[in-house]
Amino acid sequence: MEKLAEVTAWRESRLFSEAERLALEYAERITYTDRKVDEALVDDLVKYFSEAQIVELTAAIAMENFRSKFNPALGIEAQGFCMVPKRG
DSSP states (O other): OHHHHHGGGTTTOSSSOHHHHHHHHHHHHHHOTTOOOOHHHHHHHHHHSOHHHHHHHHHHHHHHHHHHHHHHHTTOOOOSSSOOOOOO
16 A cells, blocks of 8 residues: 555655566656657666566556546546555
8 A cells, every 4th residue: 555655656755666666667658658668668677577577567558548548538437446545
C-alpha cells in the first residue's frame, strides 16, 4: 500500500527499486506521445528484465493505454478495483 500511495511520485520516492523505476519510466515513455523509448532505456531494461519479461511488460502497458482510450469513449467508468490513495 505504501508504494501505491507513492506511485504518482515514483521519481522522488525511495520505495521503488531500480528495476521498478525503469519499468515506470518505460511505461511513461510508451504512454506519452512526446516521449520515445530510446536505445539507452532498452539497454537499461535488459539489465533487469529478460526479453520475455520486456515483451510482457510492453503488452501490459499497451493494454492499459488501450483501456484508457476505449473505456471513456464508451462511457465505461472505473469499477474501483485500483484506486490510488490520496497523498497526505
